[in-house]
Structure formats: structure tokens, C-alpha cells
Amino acid sequence: MAKMKACRDCHFLTNESQCPNCKGTNLSTSYTGIVVILPARDPLEDPRKTSYVASRLNIDKPGKYALKVR
Ligand SMILES: [Zn+2]
Numbered sequence: 001m002a003k004m005k006a007c008r009d010c011h012f013l014t015n016e017s018q019c020p021n022c023k024g025t026n027l028s029t030s031y032t033g034i035v036v037i038l039p040a041r042d043p044l045e046d047p048r049k050t051s052y053v054a055s056r057l058n059i060d061k062p063g064k065y066a067l068k069v070r
Helices: 054-058
Strands: 005-007 029-038 063-069
Touching: 005 063, 029 054
Parallel strands: none
Antiparallel strands: 029 063
């Protein structure tokens, strides 16, 4: 499996050449740490309300994110 790329803007991890989360193309293969934000029981619920990690990283959608992007 190829290493996923991390979006420099929202830290979303993807195999595409464009970030599916914010539509940005500023992707990096140089990142450390992966964070998985699981969906809440209510899929529309903001993960920042229930997850410390999501609120610290300002993640508003469940998914896989890089902890640190260079
Ligand atoms: Zn993004």
C-alpha cells in the first residue's frame, strides 16, 4: 500500500492528489502520527464536542488525519 498523503491545510489523509475534505491540493508525504476520528452515533454531530483530540486539531468531520504535517 502506498503511503497516504496528508493535506497541509486540514491534515486529512488521502491517496488522491486532491484533498477530499477541503478540496485543497497542498498535500505532503512528510507527516508524523495518524489520528482516526470515529463517527459519533449521530453522524452530523461535531466531533469537537465529544473528542479532546478533535477539538485540539480542530477536526469537524470523522476520518483519518495526520498529527503533524511538515
Ligand atoms: Zn484538506
